[in-house]
Amino acid sequence: MIKLNLIIKRLIDFFGSLIGSIIISPILILIAFSIKLTSKGPILFKQERIGEDGKTFKILKFRTMIVDAEKLGDGLSIKSKNDNRITRIGKLLRATSLDELPQLFNVILGQMSLVGPRPPVTYFPYDGYNNYPDWAKKRFTMKPGITGLTQVTVRNSVSWDQRIKVDNKYIDSFNVWFDIKLLFKTVSRIFKSENVYMDKSKSK
Template sequence: MKKLNFIIKRLIDVIGSLLGLILISPVLLLISLSIKLTSNGPIFFMQKRIGKEGEIFEIIKFRTMIVNAEKIGDGLTVKDESDNRITKVGKFLRATSLDELPQLFNVVSGQMSLVGPRPPVTYYPYDGYENYPNWAKKRFKMLPGVTGLTQVTVRNSVSWDNRIIKDNQYIESFNIWLDLKILFRTLMQVFKSSNIYGKGEKDK
């Protein structure tokens, strides 16, 4: 039964992300133009992340901050929307999570799923996959997601270790109905901006 759930999950990932990319292509174009016309730098932000079983891949997002923002000020940490490294367009994209849309390309390529634990950067909260404690490595048993149980519950309002606990809960209770519920709640959350910032946000 679980194997069937994984097969259906991958079908939903491929069909859903391809259809999504086609349907929202005008939105993607509009966002791309807005970024290019209002700030210097590339449209997309590429960053190495840890995926399933510790595999490293490059995540794709719309750029919401100035170039080299990670090397300025608080580094990866973004405490609130007043951070002057965030661009004007970036504030809107982050508040609505629209900056995550390009990750549909990661889903099509098989590096990510629509639903799963968010992929952390390679050096935080632990320095490399091998340095995660065994209990935390469970979150890497499935493909990372564009959205997940953590994002529709606690989001960034708690520490990374507490987010990992939520991710592990998702791994343990995974089924297609849970995925569909998370996707629905994610769509509803696009219109809210709660818990975007919190315990030193390091996912954006």
């Protein structure tokens, strides 16, 4: 049954992302032009992330910050919408999660799924896949997602270890219908900006 669910999941991922990217192409083009006209730098932000089975891949996002933002200020951490590294259009994209839309192409390529645990950077919260504790590696047994149980519940309001526990709960509960429910919940939350930024006291 799990194998059948995974096959159906991949079919939904591929055709859903392909058709979805075609339907929203005017929005993608509008966002791309907005980024290019309002700040210097590339339209897309590419970053190494850890995916299924600990393999790395380059995730695609619309750029929401100034170039080389990770080398300035708080580095990887973004604690507030008032972070001066975030561009004007970037604030809107981050609040609505529209910056994640280019990941539809990651899904088409088979690197990601529409639903699953969010893929972490290679050096945080643990330095590389091999340094994750065994209980936390469970989250890498499925393809990472554009959205997931963590994104429609706690989002960034809790520590990474707590988010990983929610990711593991998703994997234990996985089935296609659960994915569909999470997709609908994601759509309903697009224009809600709560828990986008991490509380400093919960970053450890």
